[in-house]
Amino acid sequence: MAGTIRTIQQNESLDSVWEEAVYTEARLLGDSRAENLAPAFAEIIARIEATRAGQYASWRREIAAQARVDAVNADLDAATTGFGHRLFTVLQGSRTDARWRSYFKGPVSRLVKLGLASQLEKSRTWPTAIRGEPDAELHPFAAQFERHIADGDAAVEARGTAAAQRAQHRVREIVAVIDDLNGLRVSTLGRLLQRATKNKLSTDWAEGFFRRSQRQAEAADDGPDDDEPAKPVTP
Numbered sequence: 001m002a003g004t005i006r007t008i009q010q011n012e013s014l015d016s017v018w019e020e021a022v023y024t025e026a027r028l029l030g031d032s033r034a035e036n037l038a039p040a041f042a043e044i045i046a047r048i049e050a051t052r053a054g055q056y057a058s059w060r061r062e063i064a065a066q067a068r069v070d071a072v073n074a075d076l077d078a079a080t081t082g083f084g085h086r087l088f089t090v091l092q093g094s095r096t097d098a099r100w101r102s103y104f105k106g107p108v109s110r111l112v113k114l115g116l117a118s119q120l121e122k123s124r125t126w127p128t129a130i131r132g133e134p135d136a137e138l139h140p141f142a143a144q145f146e147r148h149i150a151d152g153d154a155a156v157e158a159r160g161t162a163a164a165q166r167a168q169h170r171v172r173e174i175v176a177v178i179d180d181l182n183g184l185r186v187s188t189l190g191r192l193l194q195r196a197t198k199n200k201l202s203t204d205w206a207e208g209f210f211r212r213s214q215r216q217a218e219a220a221d222d223g224p225d226d227d228e229p230a231k232p233v234t235p
Contacts, residue, residue, distance in 0.1 A: 003189055003192075003193050003203045003206050003207050004207070005185055005186070005189055005207060005210045006210075007182055008020060008178055008181060008182055008185075009178075010174075010175050010178050010179075012178070014048060014051060014052045014055060014174060015052075017048055017177070017178055017181060018045065018048045018049065018052065019211070020181070020185075020210075020211055021041050021044055021045045021048060021181055022041075022045060023210070023211040024041055024185070024188070024209050024210055024211070025038050025041035025042055025045060027208070027209040027210075028041065028188075028209055031209075033195060033199065034192060034195065034209065037188055037191060037192070040184055040188070041184070041188075044177070044180060044181055044184060047177050047180075048177055048181070051173045051174055051177050054169055054173055055169060055170075055173075055174065058162070058165055058166040058169045059166065061162040061165060061166075062159070062162040062163055062165075062166050064162075065155070065158045065159040065161075065162040065163075066159055068155045068158065068159075069116050069152075069155045069156060069159050070116075071155075072116060072148065072151045072152045072155045073115070073116040073119070073152070075148050075151070076112075076116065076119060076120075076123070076145075076148040076149075076152060077112040077119075079141065079144045079145060079148055080108065080111060080112050080119075080123065081108055081112060082141070083103075083126075083130075083138070083141045083144075083145075084103075084104060084108035086137065086138060086141070087099070087100060087103065087138065088100070090135050090137070090138065099133070102129065103126065103129070111123075116152050116155065116156060117152075117156050119152075120149055120152045120153065120156070123145055123149065124149060126141075126142070126145045127142040127143070127145045127146045127149070128142075130142040130145065185210060188209070189206060189207070189209075189210070192205070192206035192209060193206045
């Protein structure tokens with residue numbers, strides 16, 4: 001007697017993975033011939049829930065890091081716009097003056113539309129250059145840009161770290177628990193098939209402890225012509 005169940009894919013959402021495990025646990029608990037197999041699913045459900053909490057934590061860190069990047073970017077944009085207005089006044093409205101061109105190769109608005117990392121590279125030498133300007137009214141901007149550049153570098157680095165931590169969590173925790181659940185499902189199916197043979201039950205009895213995929217459910221409802229594949233959700 002042979003039986004098959006689908007393999008849960010590594011890019012499926014943890015919510016979907018959790019649902020698969022909860023479904024099988026509930027089905028096992030509802031059948032006296034299989035209920036002793038349920039505790040293993042209870043254990044892996046607890047692992048999935050802990051992994052889900054870890055995923056939320058990694059997402060929160062990354063979102064918070066992006067929020068910090070956006071805040072620093074707004075501050076740098078404001079300083080850049082303010083400096084541009086002041087320099088424009090000092091140069092009596094000339095955008096062809098070499099001093100203007102040393103900071104702005106185009107409109108100020110083009111520079112502030114850049115992402116933070118790119119804008120930082122464009123303005124990294126400005127503090128030193130501004131301190132060397134002959135007009136003292138420009139000098140206070142040097143300290144502003146120094147602060148925004150330092151804050152920006154820290155924010156960009158923190159965002160990269162948060163993204164790396166999220167990726168590591170997926171590889172080390174999420175993929176691992178999905179692989180373990182797949183292994184448990186296969187071994188449990190094997191034990192159920194043995195019991196089906198012993199009790200003269202059909203393969204369908206053993207397979208029925210595992211939730212059908214979306215594709216199977218649609219095919220059963222709509223007939224054999226429905227060949228739309230299941231669409232796993234990627235977190």
